[in-house]
Amino acid sequence: MIAIRKSRPSDGERILEIWRNAVDSTHDFLTPEDRAALDALVSGFLPSASSWLAVDGSDHPIGFMLMDTGHMDALFVDPAVHGTGVGAALVRHGLALHPGMTTDVNEQNGRAIIFYERMGFRRIGRSARDGQGRPYPLVHLAHGR
Template sequence: MTAIRMSRPNDGARAVEIWRDAVDATHDFLTREDRVALDAMVCGFLLSAPLWLAVDGNDRPLAFMLIDNGHMEALFVDPAVRGQGIGAALVRHGLALHAGMTTDVNEQNAQAVGFYESMGFQRTGRSALDGQGRPYPLIHLQHGTPGAEGR
């Protein structure tokens, strides 16, 4: 059984482990240099970031999600449990908190783009560079009908 809870200080190392394994499994488009640079940056903040965790019956984190002001900054699932609905459960939890949630996804990560679209996200734009100015285009997504949250 999977439960969702907020992270605690001792969950940081496991979050980093999930991030590394997930990136290695899904982000083969990254250059080695960019992967190393991202690792250093992510390790710096994941250890203390306020994450939503999907945990197993032994309270071991299987996946995490970071939401900031209704924008999903990160969603990473341990590759050993991918395809079991854990990421979808986290997204549904996030949507219960932020109905018009937005996110960005690397264009080269076609599986992730398809996942978000299957969850009801729609494309709202594209950026040629990622958030660090690297040449990894981002697809901007919003759940539901973009622009409808104020109606």
């Protein structure tokens, strides 16, 4: 059973662990230097960021989502539970709060693009670089029409 709840300060290290494991599993396009730079950036804010967590029956975090006024800034799921509906549960929760939710996904992460399109997102644009100006193109997505 997957439950969704707000993060607590005590969840910070687990959230960072999920991020690291998920990035290592899905972002093989990153150079080692960019992966290290992102880790330094993310570890500076992620553990204390307010997020929505997917937790298992023991209240153990297995995925998280960062939202900012209808834009999903991040969705990461522990690779041990990929394909079990955790990401979909988080997205459905976000859509219940913000039906026209938007997000961005790395163009090189084809599995993520397929996932979002199956969840009802459509492509609305593209950027040649990621949010840090690195050469990792982003696909901009919006839910609904």
